[in-house]
Amino acid sequence: MKRSECPIAAALDLIGDRWTLLVLRDILLAHSYAFSEIADQEGIATNILMDRLDRLVAAGIIERHVDSADRRRRIYLPTDCAIELIPVLVDLVVWGNANTAAKGVGEVAEAVLLDRDAVIRDLESKVRESVAAKKA
């Protein structure tokens, strides 16, 4: 679906559906890199999850690797492009916390209000560290 020249529209063509950002939340924030780990988080059907992972790989947002410790497993690791989405996820936590009934991670929302940049830097370094460990 080709829409406008607006970067928001272009971004939403890649990540603007009901599941993609939740998958990226699992990868970027929960460090759930394996298919079954992601599938367990929310009730996403396996064919839909597969489709979303394939699209994200095709777009260069995540990379598919065989887990060297267990070759049945595939691990889906975020690229820099995905890591740059952390600010969006953080903003959504704050908005969801303030404007919906869900109060799952209120501490994060509070920390963001105090020092947003620090929270984002922290989340970024944690996921980078975790990804590096998986690749090693």
Add this chain to the structure above:
Amino acid sequence: MKRSECPIAAALDLIGDRWTLLVLRDILLAHSYAFSEIADQEGIATNILMDRLDRLVAAGIIERHVDSADRRRRIYLPTDCAIELIPVLVDLVVWGNANTAAKGVGEVAEAVLLDRDAVIRDLESKVRESVAAKKA
């Protein structure tokens, strides 16, 4: 669709589809408040647009008013809840600009990198002013 207690999931239940955030972009950033103005921006079908506006009204994210200057027109004005989404839209502009082919509003993306808070404050005050003028 009831998903988890995660505020990201709750937020995406409200705004996580292919069109809703584009509609909010038109309202919050382009100050397009009328049905036909929004419908013209991207090729959204009128029944889909109607459905999204109805949902946003039901969720308290926007309000429906009859335009006092032309009573055929309905104007959909953002509430505070919608205005709090401006950071999300700004982050999407930055990400889309850096990670997709769309380079529509590169100036905004650059300004955000220099002083994000200032850009957000500016966009907020502009939409508040514009909404107040419409209500008056």
Add this chain to the structure above:
DNA sequence: GAAATAACTTGCAAATAGCAAGCTATCAAT
């Protein structure tokens, strides 16, 4: 009063999502 315009509404075809049950490769245990 007639034509135009804005906001919806409806009917139907095409695309997408979701469920359940497969299949294949690898691993762990006997």
Add this chain to the structure above:
DNA sequence: ATTGATAGCTTGCTATTTGCAAGTTATTTC
């Protein structure tokens, strides 16, 4: 080495959602 379990992925079918085109109604303009 065979057996059973597990991980990733695929397939078939149904239900929901989307998208297009052509209405309908209220209001405005000429």
